[in-house]
Amino acid sequence: MTAQTDLLYSETEDDLRAAVRALLADRAGHQVLLDRIETADPYVPGLWKSLAGDIGAAGLLVPEELGGQGASHREAAVVLEELGRAVTPLPYLTSAVVATETLLGLAEQGGPAAALLASLASGERVAVLAVPFATAPHAGDGDLAEGPVRAVADAVAADVFLVPRPDGLYAVPAADAAVTPLTPLDLTRPLAVVEPGAASGTRLAEGDAARAAVRRGLLAGAGLLASEQLGLAERCLEETVRHTRERHQFNRPVGSFQALKHRMAQLWLDVVGARAAARAAADALATASPDAPLTVAVAQAYCSKVAVRAAEECVQLHGGIGMTWEHSAHLALKRAKADQIALGSAGRHQDAIATLTNLPAPR
Template sequence: MTATTHSPAAPGLLYSEVEDDLRAAVRSVLADRCGPAAVLGRIETDEPYDPALWRVLASELGLAGLLVPEEYGGQGASAREAAVVLEELGGAVAPTPFLGSAVLAATALLGCAGAGDAAAPLLGRLACGEVTAALAVPLPAAPGGGFPAGVRADAAGRLSGTVTSVADALTAGVLVVPAEGPDGPALHEVAAEAVQVRRPVSLDLTRPLADVTLEGVPGRLLAAGDTARAALERALLTGAGLLASEQLGTAQWCLDETVGYLKQRHQFGRVVGSFQALKHRLADLWLEVVSARAAARSAAAALAAGESPAQTAEAEIAVAVAVAQAYVSPVAVHAAEEAVQLHGGIGMTWEHPAHLYLKRAKADQIALGSPGHHRRLLAARVGLPPAP
């Protein structure tokens, strides 16, 4: 099966029929290959991702090239479809390189595609699942943070420097590396085998990070100057906006799993979920998750509209993304905390997957900009004074 492209625009923030079909396909694969037991077993190995799972998602469902236009061999879908995929991946804490390769790296490459099409060959390889890529920036790097200065390029185009906490670099075949050079900022394609990669201990064991060191490594120029700067900014903005959907999926799983558990658990001769205090906590959490869905869908819709010929103003996209990250990120953490606590003793054990969701939510909270960073961006966008 291949992901369907060109979904008709859904009214408002509702899911379209195409998006529902895509969700069902992804959910079916994850149910078969990425259940809680499989994820718990995976994090205890040295192999961060399940290559068989990624092969099905990337090639058979076409998710590797979901955001890549058809002219480059991709599916030509929009951010709305990518958001649905990330909801499902977040709900399964699936250990896959979708965010790093199919979202961050692919979006950066698309931003370079107009600069002489130097990025076209790599986009084609990425879209067909032949190779995975990683954008060589620290995972906490955020839109509006400026061009990174950790890597320098010399006059011959050889790159030197270190980038810490890079998501999905451990399994990537290619790195898209931002570097400052004699002629200003640029993005370079670098073979992963040419760099040194060290795996530090990550909080989120389902998304391990890597410290990447380059020592005079040759790079192929993809874009330079304002094009490179804009491509990187767009990649980070898209990543932050779509990360909210992953956080939404994590929060929804925590809510659903906790409600299901409290309907079965008995204490003092009663179903635990019948206690009024717990009903109030779950009702409050449900309202938070519903609001988080609206914020995440708004960000995805704004990003998708910005891809169409009738361009949505960049400022509108930035506001929608900032709102989504500022709101959804804390909701995901709260939902995971409630899941651990309301599961009682079993929720504190390694055998129960609740800790995986809490770690994913906490790691995502600082990924691509903290809630505080996005609140500051939002304040600046809407003309509010900065917090004292």
Template sequence: MSTQSSLSSQRDLLYSEEEEALRSVVRGLLADHCDAAAVLARTESAEPHDRELWKALTDGMGLAGLLVPEALGGQGATHREAAVVLEELGRAVAPVPYLTSAVIATETLLACEGDAASELLGALASGRTVAVLAVPLATAPGGVLPEVRVDGEALHGSVSGVADAVAADVLLVPTRAGLFAVDAAQDGVTVEARTALDLTRPLATVVFEGAHARVVGPEAGPAVRRGLWAGAGLLASEQLGLADWCLTETVRHTKERHQFNRPVGSFQALKHRLAQLWLEVVNMRAAARNAADTFATGSEDAHVAAALAQAYASPATVHVAEEALQLHGGIGMTWEHPVHLYLKRAKSDSIALGTVGRHREELAARVNLPAP
């Protein structure tokens, strides 16, 4: 692709009217069903995922099928629309498996051909089935995949650190013999919840002991790479929504909190810190929108855009969340205030789908500039 055509495909990164309308509807739904107190209470329960919210997002709005073609029962939308949804879910740290099922698992299946993959995509589009790619959350695109042994149609092995596995109906398992789909509720499959820093996106160890599996793709590698790259690119939009909430709430708090009969936000030192956070969020928006647009247009630069977005967004989101906690003062240090949920999600996202260092190495290798 020439430089001119590459620039023209990314020229308009502003939100369209349709995207803004989608944002408004999703934000309104989350305001009614996913307030901070409810999220916090759910993290302390035995059911971390909000199944009612997932049903509202999927049955009511069809958001699980945004990336699925209409011919397979989906919405036939693009990654730009999915990115808008993820922004809003990030703003609410919503405990739903949208990134793992509606993005990563869906993109993985879209790389497969045949009736088995098509049938499962239709089930995912409806939202009544949740699928999760059985790899550790920290797995980078192109990274080493876990070893699961295949004996005929039975799987043996274990995978640790799988995000949202406790909510999955179907597990997509990459093996040397291909990509397999496994019903999570059957005998021979054990999903053991593990303690995670981010309780809104729980982790689990999945153990296969002779579990019956069906083939959905003859080669797992290309399909998994497609799913993980799309996940990394759109994860930046979730991080953007998270950081934007942190900045907005911190500005509001510093306007309301008074010291020496003045809003604390009027002090010059805090103004400088807030201005720096604003710059980081603005830059993050540009990187996240660029990544979503390159995937939406099928650009050959999509992997570069995803690596760039993660290399910038991951540390920036953590910094914004840390500053939000600090600038909220004493109340920010309490469990009752939701800012700690955002800091934990930011920390978790910073190592999800590849670390910052891994994505910087990816960028350096593509421009022939290896690290010293």
């Protein structure tokens, strides 16, 4: 009998949301981010320590016996919803989700993977999987090429890289790798070219075990990226409704005009659908459901489009001010557009859905 999917938020998840939202409102408001992206380093000083260490968010996916909080993907999804709402530049998705999940299957045997995982769970170190940020969970081995790796997200924040090689998965200290920053569309999520060096690092796993660990990390990342996209879309809708209530034309709120009400009502329906898809993906990952690959693919194929549409509507319905650099709407739009190809494009996930359901896509 198939377990019933639970899309509702628990009291624990609501409490976690309140703590993360309060922290981000206090330390990483939109004006702070607008000021930070003018510098070479978008990360707010001390914010990672507060979120990862003080709140304990970095170890949510890690069992208590391995040094973590013993929570699940559902709680991590709530954190990502809030990070998406605030468009916060932090290596949470890349380190606390993708890298952590990659290590989880290997840490059960102890050894260097377990030690590294404990340091990630405490927030003491940041690890990044050295693959292009566009790599999908169902990528073939040919997508994980040797040599310099382009477009690695949050590479500039990493203390250690998890490097897939033909003979296994290696942990390479960031000091032993060459990191060349790139200029990304989304200035709140830095990209870089990483050249880890052919002979450096500690081997964590070999052959099939290494490939399975990488796929596991990418699957969790894609599934919880949908929650980031959900949070972003919800914030864009809220800000758009607020602005159109306050902005007046012809002595009426512009939000009272029928054409705009219809656009926002349709966007609300899209966001409700995105919430269901993102929550289903988080729950499937948390319960290790055999349908998790399909549920994740559905969430990504849907949520990435909703986030972009919500951000576009936010810019357009704010009128002239929404087009300015001083307004935060462009941060959301750039994050949504960058996320649209992160961890697999919508088209890539639609192909996966066709394969997983044995319904080949039309040609």
